Amino acid sequence: MVxxxxxxxxxxxxxxxxxxxxxxxxxxxxxAPQDPLATSDNTLASASGAHWLGTDYLGRDVxxxxxDGSRISVLGSLEVALTALxxxxxxxxxxxxxxxxxxxxxxxxxxTLVALPFMLFAIAVIALLGNGITQAMLVTGALVSPLFYxxxxxxxxAVARSPYVEAAIVSxxxxxxxxxxxxxxxxxxxxAVALAQTIGVGFVIVSSLTFLGIxxxxxxxxxxxxxxxxxxxxxxxxWAPVAPxxxxxxxxxxxxxxxxxxxxVSGEAGRALVNRRKARARTGTSAPVSVGGSx
Numbered sequence: 051m052v053x054x055x056x057x058x059x060x061x062x063x064x065x066x067x068x069x070x071x072x073x074x075x076x077x078x079x080x081x082a083p084q085d086p087l088a089t090s091d092n093t094l095a096s097a098s099g100a101h102w103l104g105t106d107y108l109g110r111d112v113x114x115x116x117x118d119g120s121r122i123s124v125l126g127s128l129e130v131a132l133t134a135l136x137x138x139x140x141x142x143x144x145x146x147x148x149x150x151x152x153x154x155x156x157x158x159x160x161x162t163l164v165a166l167p168f169m170l171f172a173i174a175v176i177a178l179l180g181n182g183i184t185q186a187m188l189v190t191g192a193l194v195s196p197l198f199y200x201x202x203x204x205x206x207x208a209v210a211r212s213p214y215v216e217a218a219i220v221s222x223x224x225x226x227x228x229x230x231x232x233x234x235x236x237x238x239x240x241x242a243v244a245l246a247q248t249i250g251v252g253f254v255i256v257s258s259l260t261f262l263g264i265x266x267x268x269x270x271x272x273x274x275x276x277x278x279x280x281x282x283x284x285x286x287x288x289w290a291p292v293a294p295x296x297x298x299x300x301x302x303x304x305x306x307x308x309x310x311x312x313x314x315v316s317g318e319a320g321r322a323l324v325n326r327r328k329a330r331a332r333t334g335t336s337a338p339v340s341v342g343g344s345x
Contacts (some may be wrong), residue, residue, distance in 0.1 A: 054315035061311035067304035075124035082114035119271035127252030133191025138198030239316030250305030
């Protein structure tokens with residue numbers, strides 16, 4: 051699947067952008083030219099050689115805070131996506147094979163989680179457990195998990211009704227063997243699409259919470275926090291919100307682009323793409339080479 055995704059222009063663009071964002075998350079604090087928490091008297095300064103994106107209302111270097119804040123934004127979105135994947139995918143697969151009671155309970159739980167407003171619920175949990183990005187993302191991931199539950203369940207139902215799966219079960223194969231051998235291969239592509247989309251949703255959630263000052267203790271920098279602080283000084287720096295907003299938009303766009311690329315190369319479309327390339331390769335290699343001119 052990875053090779054198929056990279057064979058598409060959209061897939062390569064998405065992977066390059068996401069790798070750059072991941073590089074910022076890993077190396078951002080070390081790439082920051084100045085201390086992102088250090089204040090100075092040079093407040094609301096314009097962009098210069100010393101401050102590439104200027105300074106904020108406390109005289110802190112905006113470019114350094116943008117680089118340092120990428121780690122929290124990326125880790126928070128990954129926490130949301132991975133929590134939703136673990137909480138939702140496994141029950142979605144098992145609901146097809148674990149009996150009607152487990153199926154009914156998980157379906158009702160998924161319906162309940164869908165009905166809950168995740169932003170208000172996350173704020174309530176933070177109020178109970180304390181202001182921290184980890185607990186906020188774990189709760190938000192659990193609320194987003196019905197997406198993975200429904201995707202995994204739908205894909206498993208499609209495979210479970212296949213003749214070869216029914217034949218394997220009749221032959222005495224265990225549920226675990228059937229899942230590992232037949233189900234997981236079919237479930238993985240739609241789950242990969244949902245995971246890429248959820249990472250983008252995670253960026254929006256992290257940015258929204260930190261924009262409201264929830265989940266991160268100040269003065270720790272985040273993209274949403276930078277956007278919120280810049281909006282208060284638009285009369286002095288009207289260009290200030292562009293950098294954090296652009297980073298958020300490009301990252302979410304790349305996640306959605308990657309999800310589209312995965313969907314395009316998986317299933318019947320992916321097999322058709324491979325068959326077209328094989329046919330093109332055979333045509334190119336088998337084409338006769340003309341040596342002499344025609345008479």
